[in-house]
Amino acid sequence: MSLSSRRSDARANRERILAVAREALAADPEASIHSIAKAAGVGQGTLYRHFPTREALVLGVYREGIDDLVVLASSLLDEHRPMRAFRLWCRRFGEYAREKHGIAALIRSAMSERHFAETYSMMVDAVRRMMQACSDEGELSDPADPEDFLQALALFMQLATTADGLARSERLLDLAFRGLGARDGPEQTTAYGSKAGAPE
Amino acid sequence: MSLSSRRSDARANRERILAVAREALAADPEASIHSIAKAAGVGQGTLYRHFPTREALVLGVYREGIDDLVVLASSLLDEHRPMRAFRLWCRRFGEYAREKHGIAALIRSAMSERHFAETYSMMVDAVRRMMQACSDEGELSDPADPEDFLQALALFMQLATTADGLARSERLLDLAFRGLGARDGPEQTTAYGSKAGAPE
DNA sequence: ACCTGAACACCGTTCAAGT
């Protein structure tokens, strides 16, 4: 029993570290490992046992939200015309990136990270599905590589730390959509009962 | 005379620091201040006397090249059709960014830096002039804010550290140009004798 | 006036020592 209680302690430590890190990184994306370990009430060694590198910790913190985004892509595609779904998803992604400051840089670096490869490829697939749906519906005449577009999104979001930057990132997103040859679906179609105004 | 020789020594120090930093930062964009000071044969304090912060040093190193880019915009506009000039300039900017790794991040942060404000606004103006010329010639149907576009350029160039990233940054640049509604000028016009193939 | 370089307050990461 001592073994399993040890292990459950370790498990609890891991969860506590994640919870503390989630909060600390939201408050300050450059919060130090020392401060996170201290706030979690563990030694730095313990933190490193669970997350062998700073990036691994950040990954652990953001993975959940990113998985949510992948799921969101599907449900938006079910509920809206493809282009509207795609745009809403990008907006949601932007909001998430603004909360969790580090995510944009993370997605950039995560491209090559082993441990994040699966989650990353699921994101790329989500973008691919949305883009494909838009193409199929003739709402997008000039599709690009989904991974390219995801990377562009992540880059734009690096700007969204200030109010000005946020506005700029949205304008650049519009520019990118124009680059894709996006034609917003026939909003006058009342079939979906969308008022086209208030999103969410 | 001791005063002026002091000052000329200081001046020489400054130049030497810049020269060494230029090389060191090209080799490793994260080269430390300590190592640069040592390589320049001065104490850290001396380096800090001339460049009160790391960013100031990086700024000093890159300013010359950036000024060159501003001048280049004008000469390209003289020699080529506007859209061709614009595209060539972006390519040249990309090459410069690949040599001097730090420049993309710099342009992002320099937006708000007092000491860089003048150089930065000259860059924005260069982009504005090229965009305007394209518009005037009907080669660009959907112009964007020049500063937005410059920031997008700087972001894309953050990708260009690897061969794959470079290719991606070029695809994203194409995407952005499509977003601007870029129509490449009538290349069949032989008036300029361009073979449209090999650039440079 | 200008320079030096030890020193400071950090950082991410490691590892001997404990339980």
Next chain:
DNA sequence: ACCTGAACACCGTTCAAGT
């Protein structure tokens, strides 16, 4: 097996002391 926290090798920056 898991944890602790001092210690290491850095970093950018400062500042008393020299000339």
